[in-house]
Amino acid sequence: MPDLGVASSSIVSGVLLGGMLALAALGLSIVLGVMRLVNLAHGDFLLVGAYAGFFFFTFTGVDPLLGLPVIALFVAALAIPVYRYLLQPLAERGAEAQMMTMFAIAIILENVFVLAFSADTRSIGVSYAALPLTLGPVTVPLVYVIGFAISLVAILAVHWLVARTAFGRDLRASAADAEAAATIGVDVNRVRMLTFALGVACAGIGGTLIGTAFQFSPSSGGAYLLNSLAIVVLGGLGNVLGTLFGGLALGALQSVGGLALGDGYRDLVGMALFLLVLAFRPEGFARGRR
């Protein structure tokens, strides 16, 4: 059995990391909720954010976390033509056509990363990424705490946007019944385009956080897509605060799995949980306002 310090540090780290990953998963969740689209390029848009953060830091020397608004806008700007010219024309052809389009984009993006940036593994080398934070018996990476705090603020901001603004009202109406929303004057296409951009921006911010805390390469996207899917299923489709809950739960449970079975079994725990929730509670654990 691991000692108290190891167990508590591992679980707290897992919760913080889960919160950080929840932001990336939120992007997938809202796109799925409003557009009924499983964005298979989500992990690769996350990598766009990681590379953007990397080069932002490399060329400006400015902390990439300070540049997050710029990075979010940059990634969102990339998403708009993707929606306008590739997804919107396929809107009437069912979810499969759009999903396959995103799968193709995922492959294209991965190859673009290799061509443009080489296949090297990279990491955003800010100094605090390698510093520990110790409180009593608990030691966690400082960057997890910073990433968690940023993620929490971003998720609450998205929650406010969805729950309290006119755009959020249109978004919820489009998610509930697109045809009915259109009849009462909601520009569903515009809502979907902005939702897609918002989802991809969340992935981009999540990518910069992940690139700061960990390492990434052109082929890393798939693993983050899987993690995001597990969080979305745990938290409930399109449920903003549920996604945060899903991330925290997944992080904690993966840590328990890592402690009990070894770090190599974290993903196994996550995927087993994903299947169990899909089988027995497909609406997710979290309920309430979306």
Next chain:
Amino acid sequence: MTAKALKACAAAIVVATTFSLASASADEIVIGASLPLSGPLAGFGSFQQWGYKRAVDEVNKAGGIEVNGKKEMVKLIIRDDKTDPNATASNTETLLSRDGAVAMLGSCTPALVNAGALVAERAKKPLVTGCDPLEAFKSVRNWKWVWDIFFDEPELANAELKAVQDWGAKTNMKLAIWHDNGPDGQVVGGKLWPEVAKSFGYEVVQNAEFPVDNTQFTSIIGEAKSKDADVVLVDAITPQAIAIRKQMAAEGYTPKVLNIEKGAEPVQFAEALGKLSDGVLVGGYWDPSFPYPGAADLSKAFESETKLSSSQHIADSYAAAQVLLDAIAAAGSTDAGKINAALAKTNKTYVVGPVKFDENHTAKLPIVALQWQGGKTVIVWPKSEKTGDFLFPLP
């Protein structure tokens, strides 16, 4: 379309395919290679590609190779296996059957090399590799068509602890082992290191295994820290090596000695980590300072051409390609059996040192201990070959 038209199309395709293969084999000697140019092992593949190409370019600049009394140019076809053994196997199949390769050069690491080697073995075509640790290579089967020039894991397993011993570095003699569950990870981390550590008088306080795609090491690191291990031996691929070093620092764990085999070899390890790479040990089998023909020049050529720091993988790949090209020249034929027979007779000093295959089709390279210092590796053991002093403890 009528049945007649279909038959005509099929015939045209057969004729075109036959013609294209025939023209390839008539004008040039085709050699194939499947390399990890993307995916987690891309850091190895880019260096190997350069080494293979350089050896072939040199031969072509000298007029090619004489086969059946006529000089022919060598064509090297490289396919990306994306660090996927299934892709290595299918690439090898394609290179041999469709591209008309008369022989193959290997990929990197046992998982990839062995996948391609088994295809070459079945097709009875020679394959030479310079990136497959010998015990992992020998454990697969008795090879007839595949030849391996690399280091031997038992020697590698000893190197770093000998370096610590010879430099008189004092530790609490508690040692942790973390290794992936790939073929070489299991041999080195699961079997050899525990035995070697005990023979040096260390207490092995932890032996943790993880899958080759693992990214989180929180619990493993926490356990080693709680058990106060002063020495940590790791066998992992580059993305994991970077993750481990970064997470160790972020969890406030700094052992006195950190050795990361495999993953700490490519220069991207140091580029991604910056100062965190300083002091990390990794086994080496080649350095530009080695007294072998062309060693210093090879490194200079790479660095002036690519503007990148060189890696030992330029040497193993360059040598493997030279060995194969020499064998084709010695055979004077593109017949697979004759090339294979010539490979068996290889006995020459290359850029990596003397190469002579034993009955297991292996040629062993001597091991040194390298240490990352200021973004470059220096030899710290054996002391007789050192190019820098041992940095201790880990900064």
